[in-house]
Amino acid sequence: xxxxxxxxxxxxxxxxxxxxxxxxxxxxxxxxxxxxxxxxxxxxxxxxxxxxxxxxxxxxxxxxxxxxxxxxxxxxxxxxxxxxxxxxxxxxxxxxxxxxxxxxxxxxxxxx
Amino acid sequence: xxxxxxxxxxxxxxxxxxxxxxxxxxxxxxxxxxxxxxxxxxxxxxxxxxxxxxxxxxxxxxxxxxxxxxxxxxxxxxxxxxxxxxxxxxxxxxxxxxxxxxxxxxxxxxxx
Numbered sequence: 354x355x356x357x358x359x360x361x362x363x364x365x366x367x368x369x370x371x372x373x374x375x376x377x378x379x380x381x382x383x384x385x386x387x388x389x390x391x392x393x394x395x396x397x398x399x400x401x402x403x404x405x406x407x408x409x410x411x412x413x414x415x416x417x418x419x420x421x422x423x424x425x426x427x428x429x430x431x432x433x434x435x436x437x438x439x440x441x442x443x444x445x446x447x448x449x450x451x452x453x454x455x456x457x458x459x460x461x462x463x464x465x
Numbered sequence: 466x467x468x469x470x471x472x473x474x475x476x477x478x479x480x481x482x483x484x485x486x487x488x489x490x491x492x493x494x495x496x497x498x499x500x501x502x503x504x505x506x507x508x509x510x511x512x513x514x515x516x517x518x519x520x521x522x523x524x525x526x527x528x529x530x531x532x533x534x535x536x537x538x539x540x541x542x543x544x545x546x547x548x549x550x551x552x553x554x555x556x557x558x559x560x561x562x563x564x565x566x567x568x569x570x571x572x573x574x575x576x577x
Contacts, residue, residue, distance in 0.1 A: 355507075357507075359507075362505070387565060389568075394570075394571070395570055395571070396469070396555055396557075396568030396569050396570050396571050397508070397555070397568045398568070399565035399566070399567075402565060442507060442508065444508075451496060451513065451515050452498065452510055452513050452523065453498075453510075453566060454510075455500075455507045455508040455509075456507050457505055457506060457507035458507050
């Protein structure tokens, strides 16, 4: 049973607009959340993370929001650029667990 | 700085054949992981290791074995390959369980 769910397999957005990717989790023990970006034929690369003591973390054009009561997090990309076209994975972990649980991924396509 | 290196990058096996995938990291990380990526399934953990000489099962360990004889290397073995093991395999390493994971470029394995 997947503990991390990304219910939107794909997202298409126009260049310059905002991309919003959503992620839900079921395990209330999770206290650390990450987003990874993956290009074809490459391994995933770390994008941004947030711990459960925060509700927002920002890094340049990327912002992650965490709503613990709803067990929901989202990644905002503003403004979207063509180089942002990739698969984005949401992942979660918790202290003493040592491993990450990943969602199925959302493919983002940024249109010129 | 090589990071995480996987060998080989591509392989085609016949059903019943065996092979070993090698993962090497040069970051002195304690934790290492093997994931498989399948369409619509995201990244699923096969086995992981929290230090030299240790291994543990992940979500989908059946049909695979691992060894971590040296801190920098994590080997994934398939004793008798099956078509269901056709997938892209990623190795990852982290300094601790709650830090970002660094991934290799992946191994595309096809079992015919």
